Amino acid sequence: MLGMSTVRSPGSILEDVRRKRPLVHQITNFVVMNLTANAVIAAGGLPVMAIAPEEAQVIARAADALVLNMGTPQRYTQDAMVLAGEAANQKGIPVVFDPVGAGLSPFRDNLFTLVSGAVRLTVIRGNLAEVSCLAGLRTRMRGVTAIGDAGSGAGIARVAAAQLAATVAVTGKVDHASDGVRLASCENGHEMMALVSGSGCVVSALVGLFCAVEPDSLVAAASALAYAGVAGERAARVAAGPASFQVNWLDELWRMKPSELDKFARIRWETE
Amino acid sequence: MLGMSTVRSPGSILEDVRRKRPLVHQITNFVVMNLTANAVIAAGGLPVMAIAPEEAQVIARAADALVLNMGTPQRYTQDAMVLAGEAANQKGIPVVFDPVGAGLSPFRDNLFTLVSGAVRLTVIRGNLAEVSCLAGLRTRMRGVTAIGDAGSGAGIARVAAAQLAATVAVTGKVDHASDGVRLASCENGHEMMALVSGSGCVVSALVGLFCAVEPDSLVAAASALAYAGVAGERAARVAAGPASFQVNWLDELWRMKPSELDKFARIRWETE
Amino acid sequence: MLGMSTVRSPGSILEDVRRKRPLVHQITNFVVMNLTANAVIAAGGLPVMAIAPEEAQVIARAADALVLNMGTPQRYTQDAMVLAGEAANQKGIPVVFDPVGAGLSPFRDNLFTLVSGAVRLTVIRGNLAEVSCLAGLRTRMRGVTAIGDAGSGAGIARVAAAQLAATVAVTGKVDHASDGVRLASCENGHEMMALVSGSGCVVSALVGLFCAVEPDSLVAAASALAYAGVAGERAARVAAGPASFQVNWLDELWRMKPSELDKFARIRWETE
Numbered sequence: 001m002l003g004m005s006t007v008r009s010p011g012s013i014l015e016d017v018r019r020k021r022p023l024v025h026q027i028t029n030f031v032v033m034n035l036t037a038n039a040v041i042a043a044g045g046l047p048v049m050a051i052a053p054e055e056a057q058v059i060a061r062a063a064d065a066l067v068l069n070m071g072t073p074q075r076y077t078q079d080a081m082v083l084a085g086e087a088a089n090q091k092g093i094p095v096v097f098d099p100v101g102a103g104l105s106p107f108r109d110n111l112f113t114l115v116s117g118a119v120r121l122t123v124i125r126g127n128l129a130e131v132s133c134l135a136g137l138r139t140r141m142r143g144v145t146a147i148g149d150a151g152s153g154a155g156i157a158r159v160a161a162a163q164l165a166a167t168v169a170v171t172g173k174v175d176h177a178s179d180g181v182r183l184a185s186c187e188n189g190h191e192m193m194a195l196v197s198g199s200g201c202v203v204s205a206l207v208g209l210f211c212a213v214e215p216d217s218l219v220a221a222a223s224a225l226a227y228a229g230v231a232g233e234r235a236a237r238v239a240a241g242p243a244s245f246q247v248n249w250l251d252e253l254w255r256m257k258p259s260e261l262d263k264f265a266r267i268r269w270e271t272e
Numbered sequence: 273m274l275g276m277s278t279v280r281s282p283g284s285i286l287e288d289v290r291r292k293r294p295l296v297h298q299i300t301n302f303v304v305m306n307l308t309a310n311a312v313i314a315a316g317g318l319p320v321m322a323i324a325p326e327e328a329q330v331i332a333r334a335a336d337a338l339v340l341n342m343g344t345p346q347r348y349t350q351d352a353m354v355l356a357g358e359a360a361n362q363k364g365i366p367v368v369f370d371p372v373g374a375g376l377s378p379f380r381d382n383l384f385t386l387v388s389g390a391v392r393l394t395v396i397r398g399n400l401a402e403v404s405c406l407a408g409l410r411t412r413m414r415g416v417t418a419i420g421d422a423g424s425g426a427g428i429a430r431v432a433a434a435q436l437a438a439t440v441a442v443t444g445k446v447d448h449a450s451d452g453v454r455l456a457s458c459e460n461g462h463e464m465m466a467l468v469s470g471s472g473c474v475v476s477a478l479v480g481l482f483c484a485v486e487p488d489s490l491v492a493a494a495s496a497l498a499y500a501g502v503a504g505e506r507a508a509r510v511a512a513g514p515a516s517f518q519v520n521w522l523d524e525l526w527r528m529k530p531s532e533l534d535k536f537a538r539i540r541w542e543t544e
Numbered sequence: 545m546l547g548m549s550t551v552r553s554p555g556s557i558l559e560d561v562r563r564k565r566p567l568v569h570q571i572t573n574f575v576v577m578n579l580t581a582n583a584v585i586a587a588g589g590l591p592v593m594a595i596a597p598e599e600a601q602v603i604a605r606a607a608d609a610l611v612l613n614m615g616t617p618q619r620y621t622q623d624a625m626v627l628a629g630e631a632a633n634q635k636g637i638p639v640v641f642d643p644v645g646a647g648l649s650p651f652r653d654n655l656f657t658l659v660s661g662a663v664r665l666t667v668i669r670g671n672l673a674e675v676s677c678l679a680g681l682r683t684r685m686r687g688v689t690a691i692g693d694a695g696s697g698a699g700i701a702r703v704a705a706a707q708l709a710a711t712v713a714v715t716g717k718v719d720h721a722s723d724g725v726r727l728a729s730c731e732n733g734h735e736m737m738a739l740v741s742g743s744g745c746v747v748s749a750l751v752g753l754f755c756a757v758e759p760d761s762l763v764a765a766a767s768a769l770a771y772a773g774v775a776g777e778r779a780a781r782v783a784a785g786p787a788s789f790q791v792n793w794l795d796e797l798w799r800m801k802p803s804e805l806d807k808f809a810r811i812r813w814e815t816e
Contacts, residue, residue, distance in 0.1 A: 031593045059377055075598070104602070244795050524785065
């Protein structure tokens with residue numbers, strides 16, 4: 001870790017996660033529910049996957065972090081997101097938003113407008129195309145997958161953070177996170193991650209988990225990006241393809257020692 | 273197996289499952305659907321995962337067992353549970369209920385009140401916190417996970433069974449099942465099971481499967497607990513973490529011979 | 545490949561898939577969403593799993609193929625299927641329909657009637673029982689699983705294709721696909737595939753993916769059947785059970801070289 005020796009190390013945050021076992025309320029898409037629940041458990045947290053508006057508030061109030069994901073948007077999960085988000089804001093727990101497929105449909109874009117209008121978001125984590133779309137910038141995408149890195153992830157993270165008044169993480173070959181002023185880049189990860197449906201959603205869930213124990217959301221986000229990335233690098237060593245990679249990845253999240261994370265994390269800090 | 277030499281052995285029930293291939297209708301939560309469907313197939317049964325009220329009755333009438341799980345409760349799945357449950361009662365097939373997250377929200381508690389008021393439940397399978405909550409007893413939990421075994425699983429199983437007029441299985445380090453009079457304890461299992469999202473839901477599905485061929489629901493439940501537990505012990509031998517454990521666990525459910533189950537099952541019976 | 549040396553080889557279609565990376569819009573059941581998304585990625589395509597009526601049209605218009613699956617039917621996914629299907633027809637992209645559990649309930653049968661009345665289906669892929677049911681023929685089934693091959697898959701594929709005015713693929717020990725005139729049989733596959741919940745749904749998703757780059761839907765369907773089958777044969781070599789088989793199967797979809805597919809595909813063509 002370069003340039004910010006005063007911030008907490010990723011390993012010390014991971015250690016804290018395992019000691020405190022934060023409860024992460026996830027209102028996420030139906031494709032990845034199982035995967036992101038297991039990722040949070042593997043990392044040391046406790047997931048609760050309540051999606052109904054009828055219980056969104058009370059469960060958010062019991063949680064240590066809230067993760068919202070618009071992957072399979074629906075009216076009722078949109079309602080649940082607003083209710084849970086308002087409760088999270090009142091309680092003062094972090095809210096992470098994953099704009100899966102932003103720009104794919106007016107329905108998704110309206111969902112983001114609605115949720116971000118009602119709820120103060122702590123971190124937004126998406127790929128270049130999704131974040132660009134939220135920030136009104138242009139990029140190319142096919143479905144929920146960004147095709148090519150047309151712009152600069154670092155620049156877009158910084159601009160989007162300022163514009164959206166949240167910490168923004170743009171993941172890709174290199175991940176970039178910014179709070180509008182500071183910028184962290186993370187070079188961990190493996191290209192196999194892009195072959196796992198919901199790998200980005202996993203990262204968002206881990207960001208929520210880390211934010212539950214680290215009040216500096218940019219430090220928490222950068223640390224979670226490194227954690228997911230280091231585990232991905234290790235998982236790729238023995239993977240025979242994307243499915244065994246996914247199994248290994250979750251296993252490596254669980255096996256990772258805080259000292260290993262600190263040793264292999266490649267986070268670089270820049271400040272204006 | 274001690275103390276009840278007259279009851280059928282777990283292995284003979286498993287043998288029966290594989291011969292008859294019972295159809296298990298599951299109205300379960302969205303996090304575990306894939307996992308519990310695959311677990312029923314691995315064990316030798318056939319799953320049907322119909323969640324719509326529009327077809328709940330007709331599908332329950334075609335099934336050999338019904339498994340209800342309130343993990344991601346919604347109005348329409350609640351309706352489907354009542355309709356399917358009533359049809360199951362009319363047909364005389366067993367109904368297993370898994371109270372995931374009981375106590376987390378009034379919405380879940382009302383769902384249980386509604387379903388258990390309309391449907392005669394054969395077996396209720398939950399962790400200590402969930403079952404305690406249903407029976408009006410107090411315990412500590414975080415999200416859907418019980419933290420610590422504050423009370424006695426055996427005592428709570430027996431009290432809850434009497435109070436709820438169903439066979440009750442309380443799973444944890446040691447599993448306990450009771451019909452209010454008899455009590456079976458099962459010492460099989462592995463701590464890795466707690467790291468798999470939905471491992472309890474899998475056990476509930478297997479209880480339903482076993483109940484489809486064994487009319488004594490306490491014997492069926494205790495046998496299914498032992499089956500899941502023995503497979504878990506074997507799966508842990510070569511697991512590198514929770515995700516490879518899950519893969520192994522399903523594989524071991526499929527590989528298990530009835531004679532192996534009888535050899536390694538550690539069920540202890542007590543009667544008042 | 546025998547009898548139709550003029551059609552494109554499965555390997556050349558696979559090569560095309562990997563070059564063009566088609567976007568496959570799937571409105572599928574909640575049990576298999578994660579699996580079929582990952583299968584499309586492993587094969588070289590891009591999945592988008594949008595199920596809401598509010599965005600069904602716009603997403604289908606952005607896609608290269610549409611796959612509809614009635615595994616967990618609901619009113620709103622039924623609406624989404626019609627809207628997406630109409631948009632797909634207007635755009636001229638292929639529409640694959642998977643009639644999971646046809647005959648299980650009037651709700652499912654009505655869904656098929658409704659969707660097939662509003663949408664021109666390119667390929668229908670089901671097991672013998674499901675396809676027989678759609679075509680008004682009789683067979684035995686238990687839940688979503690066909691028990692025994694009472695009729696002839698080849699004959700039923702041909703009759704159903706003529707009757708339903710679509711290419712029909714009937715999968716089983718031997719797969720059969722017909723457009724009502726031509727008939728292709730595929731002998732690839734492994735019995736382990738029947739132990740994976742949603743393996744048929746995976747095949748349907750791959751048929752959609754192949755149809756996106758091959759206008760002859762019968763050639764595309766037969767090639768996808770062979771592709772899934774060859775991968776299954778390879779996956780079974782080192783599987784310890786159905787769960788490790790599933791992991792291997794996805795890995796093998798990803799590892800397969802077009803030349804390997806051409807070498808091991810066992811497609812036989814017959815013409816009237």
